[in-house]
Amino acid sequence: MEEEQIITAFLCFWLAVSGAALGSFLDCAVSRWAAGEPGFLKGRSRCASCGHTLGIWDLIPVFSFLYRRGRCRYCGERIPAGCLASELAGALALAGLGLRFGPSRELAQWAALAALLLALSLTDREKRIIPDGLLLAAAANRAAWFLLLGQGKGEILAAAAACAIPAALLALVLVFEKLSGKEAMGGGDIKLLFILALYLGWAEMLLTLLAACLLGLVWAALTGHGKGSALPFGPFLAAGAVLTVCCGGPVLAWYFSLF
Numbered sequence: 001m002e003e004e005q006i007i008t009a010f011l012c013f014w015l016a017v018s019g020a021a022l023g024s025f026l027d028c029a030v031s032r033w034a035a036g037e038p039g040f041l042k043g044r045s046r047c048a049s050c051g052h053t054l055g056i057w058d059l060i061p062v063f064s065f066l067y068r069r070g071r072c073r074y075c076g077e078r079i080p081a082g083c084l085a086s087e088l089a090g091a092l093a094l095a096g097l098g099l100r101f102g103p104s105r106e107l108a109q110w111a112a113l114a115a116l117l118l119a120l121s122l123t124d125r126e127k128r129i130i131p132d133g134l135l136l137a138a139a140a141n142r143a144a145w146f147l148l149l150g151q152g153k154g155e156i157l158a159a160a161a162a163c164a165i166p167a168a169l170l171a172l173v174l175v176f177e178k179l180s181g182k183e184a185m186g187g188g189d190i191k192l193l194f195i196l197a198l199y200l201g202w203a204e205m206l207l208t209l210l211a212a213c214l215l216g217l218v219w220a221a222l223t224g225h226g227k228g229s230a231l232p233f234g235p236f237l238a239a240g241a242v243l244t245v246c247c248g249g250p251v252l253a254w255y256f257s258l259f
Ligand SMILES: [Zn+2]
Pocket: 047, 048, 049, 050, 051, 052, 072, 073, 074, 075, 076, 077
């Protein structure tokens, strides 16, 4: 193996471990936030059923869940599978970004965005809310890296072009809602698309939307969700954006080669 490949493999391993730990922390914090607990970012982790404080061996992301077969060691109650899903999502997202960008400043920008996207996916899952604070943090992260990466006019023009996509979508949604009197898309989803437009080019935005819709359809088909109540779209947009950043390049290159 080349030295560069060894460094990337090492980086991705530790990013996966950190991503799983981040997913575990965020899942716990968002569950407490959704339950209205004060100080949801602090305090030791507890079992949601019996309230037993969890020890170090109960807190190893993914492995604790699999080893205990998804049950609490103290009361035997099932641990929500959503916790494992958050850990896996965090691990996959950060490892994927590590593979895409390698050790670089771009990686730091995208890893911070991925952490915020995971947090807002969880609040959307729990409460159908995408908090403005998380969206503002994502915008601030982009602004900071715009300066740190020494970017300029080209990136501003690209962001303006990409914003045309959520703007067009917003216009469509408003017209549809006016005519039908039904809610077509949550306001939080549109705001999230505007934030993503600060990071992605217009073609990547379209790919993100396409990927999000496909993931949503597959999820609805597999789980039977979304028949009675609308599926929260934030997690799918977030997953679509990370997928597009990690592996959208070849897809777009192929598509544009057709013309
Ligand atoms: Zn328990």
